[in-house]
Amino acid sequence: MFNIAIESGPFSENLEDFDSIRSVLLYSDLEPEWLDNVQKNGELFYLELSESEEEVAVARAHGNDGLSTNHVRFSDNEAEVITEADGKQRSGRRAKGEPKLKKLARLLRRKRPSQRRAGKTEAKDGGSLPASILKTQAGQRQGVTVKTVKEVCVYVNPKRLTPLPNGGGGLLASLLGLVHRPCASRGPGNPAAGGGGETLTVHGLVPNSPAIRGGQILIGDVLVAVDDVEVTTDSIERVLSCIPGPTQVRLTLETSAPAEGATSVAAGGPPAAAAPQPRPKASPPVSQLVRLLWGEDTAELQMSMGHVPHVAMYLSLQLDAEALQEEQEILYQYPVSDASSQLKGVRGVFLTLCDMLENVTGGHITSSSLLLGRHLVHVGYWKEGSRLLVLGLPAESVPLLYLQSVLSGVVRTLQVMYGSLDSAFCLADHAPRLDHFFCLFFQQLLQPSRLTDGGPGAPWPAPQTPDASGSLFLDGLPAVRWLSLPPEIKMKVDTVLSDFESSDFGELSEDFFGLRRLYMILGSCLFYKGYLIANHLPREDLLDVCLYCRHYCLLPLACGQRVGQLVVWREVFPLHRSQQRAPCRGVPPAAAEARYAPPRARHFLLIVGLRHLMQCVLMEAGGAASPALGSPGPDCIYIDQVKATLLQLEVLEGGMEERLSAPAAPCLSCADWFLPAASARDRHGAASPSSSSSPVLSKLAGAMRGPSAGARGLFGDKARRSSPKRNLSDSGNDGPPQDPGAGVSPDPARRLGARRDSLGSGGSDGSGSLLKIPRMKNPNPFYLGTLKKILTERETEDMFNSIKLTSGVENTLFHYVLMEAVQGIFIAPTHRDMAQLSGSIHPQLIRNFHHCCLSIRAAFQQSLPPRGPRGAAERTRRPLGMGPIKEHGVLFQCKPQNWTDQKKPAPTMTYWVIGRMLLEPVPQEFYVCFHDSVPEVPVELAFRLSFGLAL
Amino acid sequence: MMLQDGSTQVLCLTANSGVPLFTRGASKQLPFSVIGSLNGVHMFGDGQGVVLSSCQTDCGGRVVWRVFHDSVMLIAVNGGHGSTGVIQGHVKGEELFLERLLENIWNCMVLVLGRDELTNMRNVERLKKDLRSCFGLIDQLLEDRHQGIMGNLTHCADCLLPPNPALVQEAVNGFTQSVDSEFGCLVVHGRVAAATENWWRLAPQEVILLSALMRMLSSSGSASCDYPVFLPQGSPTVAHRLLRFQLLPGADVCVLCGPTPSLQKAQSDLVRQFWSPLVETLRDCLAVGERCLPGTVSLRVPDVLALLVLNREARRSVSCVRPSADDSPTLPSKARCWELLRLFYIFAATRYFSQEEAPVPGALAEEKAHSRSSASGDFVAGFPHQPLQCYLVTEECKCYGLQTQQHQLFLLTPLSVPTFALRNVATQTLLAVTADTGF
Structure with a gap:
């Protein structure tokens, strides 16, 4: 259903075209492939990888003892898959035939738009559409969900058969230890295979048999082959009887449920036995998403985190003294492993402190610090009613300064997803979802680097790994990473989104069926490769949506062509909307459903991703649209509309990509350029020994000596090498690439022009006249994409030079983050910009920058009084005592690593990291990192940067 | 609420049996049940291999636990600013302050009674009586009666040149x-x-x-x-x-x-x-x-609101507030300046400037581990590059911190000093203080 012809050339403005796309999607009457993954409660999380990704996964699977999945498809709720396993295995055999079909379908579907010129008329005819393959396939959907093929080697000895109590079962039971009941597999949904006999489903395992000893064969598996000989019920006895003596045989089995998930449940493995829990959650939940992102098994990851104490617990403060059940106060706990056992053991401490400190000091406890052996662990508390959420994290991952904001982030995510903490934790069937939730949560916090290193196609194309404090800082900002687009592309994107949101055409319009529409679209936002490019949602809603996306790592996924197709549907409880209907909170949704009065709206989040694009749509049921009853599942019409929108937008991808690959604007410098590297030093030494050795050092010394030398000594170093900024566009990687010596200094007029121009971007008109290019009269640093087309290459280069935020001749800006609190967005150099500035010091500098930003932002937060209605939700800490902090800066010094020269001291470079909070005219937070040589006035920097931020 | 806003109470108990030895600070003593559970919480954790070191509340209250030589447990409880939101008294809620306070109190008990008396407790009742002789000193540490004394916090002796x-x-x-x-x-x-x-x-x-x-x-x-x-x-x-x-x-x-x-x-x-x-x-x-500084040291007086200079090697400090005589009402009061100076010291010391203490021979290994992990000192270790200077602009004043190999300077200036000039003022001030006096 995707092979729709779109004019791949210029963007088509013809709305009728798109209507036809929509109508194709709508009338094609196909059953979508995600339909099987819809949960009982209507939720859907369907992720299909791109082809390249799957090939990698398969390749890895082969190297991985064959125990892995071919398709990474998973649902939000593993436990349900397990419970449905019985039903699914029936069609296990049939599933075998499917991959080919699917592959074909996908291949056909994924043709580039340019190749899809087949024409929409054909598509409408629908005759021999590749999409129809999908359709027929949809009929056989039971087997699609998860299919694992695994090979198990067992040692068998025909001379020593296991004696069986009832004597039945033949060699299959006595030799291998597998029990198969012939009639059980014959269900109504299972069209018995032809004359070749039936599938050999494992219905039981014989104690002490070879099969059970390995622990890899599970009840519900289907035995496909023995030593590569395909077997059925008819042939198995014959095949087994051919085994002459003690030997090792290789069994090929198919599992239709996730392997690990089933392990403890079906085989009753040691973890389940060791920790008798009210619900079967003893095993770590298999999260295929985790595996996908970290490239490893959950179990392995858990092992590597086993020594790091961390825990999430939801405790009840009201204890029923009469019920003597142990651990009854623990409503929820994750993980159930050694990592958390000690912290779980002292939960009494948390409960007592929570209760007592309120009486003693009159405030709620927010955190406490514990020493576990050598680990310092910070514990955060969140009290809601008579329940307490406790989160323990090691200090090295989350500094105490930032614990509260991490905690409030989790709480808000849970509130958005489930309405309230109580409804999240207190429903028994939420437990596996929460396991999944916290598994992801801890992975992201404790092993952020593995997230980026481990994956096959690292999510960010940058070699630079976002560091721990970096992800902590950026994820903690109440804002989304924004990519500003050239205006015409932006306009088109906005138009397409608005068209979609108006929902006044086709089946979305009320006239069509003469019915009230099901959902009203409140707004949507669009991501391209993980950057927000358009947003039509109010800020709070955007943040809610973004919290969800961040939590499930959807943004990095979209970046590296990892997503083929993504469909997420779930009910959400946007924070500020649900606060208006507070009375209903705390009631589990199941009970609340009956009580939902018509005027009370419910909200649904729909996320559809196609390759690099991802659109999040927030919809409202009730209110203007018809009220939602029960737990409605995803609505095909809406999903198809979003898909159509995305397909429409794909045409614009070229423009977006161009913006993304355009050189960084504002210009950035690489830290290494300011530090003479060992190799470069020799070259420089010959030309101008005095200045090249370390201009910075002398400057620093000057600053220490007195005011005359001062910090303002930029022009003191006349003989400085040519400005490093110019190298950015052409030669990113090789240090100071240009000859420092004679005659490179650009002619003064050009410099002056550039200088003036950069000031011009600060808002003064007409200052660009020196360059005599009318277009550049008011250059906006963020609209380079368009400028690049117009200007010649030479001129463009000049432009790049001029677009810098710092004053002075050289560009001294290393990094920046600007957060616009009103819009809920932030801008920072793109990952690609950062990748271009490779070097040895620079990544370190970025890490340092982010770590420092944590502190700066914490200082800002602490000094702010709690604001308005959100004060209660965010629970900002007390004012610091120093009063509101407006600006905070730290000067750092760095030295090159591995300095070998014994005689000379290592050269040093100093740079500032400055944060500033502006409350007027619009609340902004601004973090910048620049070289020490120019005394910048951060306000001015901030102003220049925000000027380019047109929304 | 049992503790008044901003007041601090120190509880001393025997570590193994939990017998209260004394309580100082705050006019109203905490009820025995609270003392018991504060101690019990720590003891319970200890039994499980989890050593509780501190906790804080959303309105600035804080509790810090510390066990000395396995014999004496000291607990500091700070009430925070509660609902009234008093501005003063924040220093006492800071973790670094409370940790240093407990250490000072323990040292003070040893100073007066000797360590043997405290570690080999034979007669608790007698010890209780003996400990009364420390109260004067402990109260002085608790109340910070002497406004200009920073040493209790910085662990650098206050000097007068x-x-x-x-x-x-x-x-x-x-x-x-x-x-x-x-x-x-x-x-x-x-x-x-x-x-x-x-x-x-x-x-x-x-x-x-x-x-x-x-x-x-x-x-x-x-x-x-x-x-x-x-x-x-x-x-x-x-x-x-x-x-x-x-x-x-x-x-x-x-x-x-x-x-x-x-x-x-x-x-x-x-x-x-x-x-x-x-x-x-x-x-x-x-x-x-x-x-604290002789007349020969010339400061840029109108630009300096308060200053604290530490000699990192000699562990000495010089501090002064409002060297200028002008009493402009726009400037914070003297007491507030001292408070701000302390707050800024705590801010900078816990986040950026490592506070390497002279290694104390004979300190127990566990106590060393404790002091390493204390406060947010672990945050300093997270920086790949070394912080040299830092500044803050608040609504009352501007603060500048600077460290060199030998010295640390913490400077408060009025808001009238432009931000870009702070660095010069700071370097000059440090130079003026150290050059002539050889401090």
Whole structure:
């Protein structure tokens, strides 16, 4: 259903075209492939990888003892898959035939738009559409969900058969230890295979048999082959009887449920036995998403985190003294492993402190610090009613300064997803979802680097790994990473989104069926490769949506062509909307459903991703649209509309990509350029020994000596090498690439022009006249994409030079983050910009920058009084005592690593990291990192940067 | 709410049995049940291999636990600003402050009673009685009666730089030798004006504590006294004599010595012999007053609201507030300046400037581990590059912190100083303070 012809050339403005796309999607009457993954409660999380990704996964699977999945498809709720396993295995055999079909379908579907010129008329005819393959396939959907093929080697000895109590079962039971009941597999949904006999489903395992000893064969598996000989019920006895003596045989089995998930449940493995829990959650939940992102098994990851104490617990403060059940106060706990056992053991401490400190000091406890052996662990508390959420994290991952904001982030995510903490934790069937939730949560916090290193196609194309404090800082900002687009592309994107949101055409319009529409679209936002490019949602809603996306790592996924197709549907409880209907909170949704009065709206989040694009749509049921009853599942019409929108937008991808690959604007410098590297030093030494050795050092010394030398000594170093900024566009990687010596200094007029121009971007008109290019009269640093087309290459280069935020001749800006609190967005150099500035010091500098930003932002937060209605939700800490902090800066010094020269001291470079909070005219937070040589006035920097931020 | 806003209470219990030994601070003592559960929480965790070290509440309340030598448990509870949101008294809610406070209190108990008495508790009732003799000193540490004293927090001895250091130094050396001692010190306005070389070799915590003791003794008004002290690090089990003589009101000299000479003899002969020729010099020292810096040090007075200079190696500090006489109402009051200076010190020290303490020999391994992990000190370790300077702009003033190999400077300036000039003001100030005085 995707092979729709779109004019791949210029963007088509013809709305009728798109209507036809929509109508194709709508009338094609196909059953979508995600339909099987819809949960009982209507939720859907369907992720299909791109082809390249799957090939990698398969390749890895082969190297991985064959125990892995071919398709990474998973649902939000593993436990349900397990419970449905019985039903699914029936069609296990049939599933075998499917991959080919699917592959074909996908291949056909994924043709580039340019190749899809087949024409929409054909598509409408629908005759021999590749999409129809999908359709027929949809009929056989039971087997699609998860299919694992695994090979198990067992040692068998025909001379020593296991004696069986009832004597039945033949060699299959006595030799291998597998029990198969012939009639059980014959269900109504299972069209018995032809004359070749039936599938050999494992219905039981014989104690002490070879099969059970390995622990890899599970009840519900289907035995496909023995030593590569395909077997059925008819042939198995014959095949087994051919085994002459003690030997090792290789069994090929198919599992239709996730392997690990089933392990403890079906085989009753040691973890389940060791920790008798009210619900079967003893095993770590298999999260295929985790595996996908970290490239490893959950179990392995858990092992590597086993020594790091961390825990999430939801405790009840009201204890029923009469019920003597142990651990009854623990409503929820994750993980159930050694990592958390000690912290779980002292939960009494948390409960007592929570209760007592309120009486003693009159405030709620927010955190406490514990020493576990050598680990310092910070514990955060969140009290809601008579329940307490406790989160323990090691200090090295989350500094105490930032614990509260991490905690409030989790709480808000849970509130958005489930309405309230109580409804999240207190429903028994939420437990596996929460396991999944916290598994992801801890992975992201404790092993952020593995997230980026481990994956096959690292999510960010940058070699630079976002560091721990970096992800902590950026994820903690109440804002989304924004990519500003050239205006015409932006306009088109906005138009397409608005068209979609108006929902006044086709089946979305009320006239069509003469019915009230099901959902009203409140707004949507669009991501391209993980950057927000358009947003039509109010800020709070955007943040809610973004919290969800961040939590499930959807943004990095979209970046590296990892997503083929993504469909997420779930009910959400946007924070500020649900606060208006507070009375209903705390009631589990199941009970609340009956009580939902018509005027009370419910909200649904729909996320559809196609390759690099991802659109999040927030919809409202009730209110203007018809009220939602029960737990409605995803609505095909809406999903198809979003898909159509995305397909429409794909045409614009070229423009977006161009913006993304355009050189960084504002210009950035690489830290290494300011530090003479060992190799470069020799070259420089010959030309101008005095200045090249370390201009910075002398400057620093000057600053220490007195005011005359001062910090303002930029022009003191006349003989400085040519400005490093110019190298950015052409030669990113090789240090100071240009000859420092004679005659490179650009002619003064050009410099002056550039200088003036950069000031011009600060808002003064007409200052660009020196360059005599009318277009550049008011250059906006963020609209380079368009400028690049117009200007010649030479001129463009000049432009790049001029677009810098710092004053002075050289560009001294290393990094920046600007957060616009009103819009809920932030801008920072793109990952690609950062990748271009490779070097040895620079990544370190970025890490340092982010770590420092944590502190700066914490200082800002602490000094702010709690604001308005959100004060209660965010629970900002007390004012610091120093009063509101407006600006905070730290000067750092760095030295090159591995300095070998014994005689000379290592050269040093100093740079500032400055944060500033502006409350007027619009609340902004601004973090910048620049070289020490120019005394910048951060306000001015901030102003220049925000000027380019047109929304 | 059982604890008043901003008040701090220190609880002392025996570590193994949980018998309360004393409670200081705050007018209303916490009920016994609360004391019991505060202790019980820690003990329970300890049994599970989890050592509770601190916790905080959303309105600034804080509790810090610390066990010393497996025998004494000290708990500091701060009430926070509660609902009233008082601005003052924030320093006492800071973790660093409370941690240092507990350490100081423990050292003070050792100073007065000796370590053996505290670690081998045979008779708890008697110990309770004996501990009463520490209360004066503990109360002084708790209440921070002396506004300008930063040493309790910084663990660097507060100094006063006399106008003519050589003369004073000579007198202190001579006087100390005459009583057969190597440890002697002149205290002016509660700050060390001069001391023998060996006095500076004492652990910084001891110097701080002895200074505090001197302040307490001199405020009692007696002309001289003979006070037995144990040195918490240097000689925790053998007592020395601390002889103190008042030279002028506000100027005291003290020596640590053995059994001889008697107080009588020293006072009648030696004090007169060494100090009577120096009365004018001492008056000059007293005239320096709260400024702590001699007149020769020229500060850019209107630009300096308060300053604190630490000598990192010698563990000494000089601090002063509002050196200028102008009383413009737009500037924060003197008391507020001290508070801000402390807050800024805590801010910078816990986030950026490592506070490497002189390694204390004989400290238990666990205590070393504790001090390493204390406060948010772990945050400093997270920086790949070394922080050198930092500044803050708040609504009341601007703060600038700067560290060099040898010194740390914490400076408060009025808002009128432009931000880009802060760095120059700071470097000049540091230079002015250190260059002439050799501090």
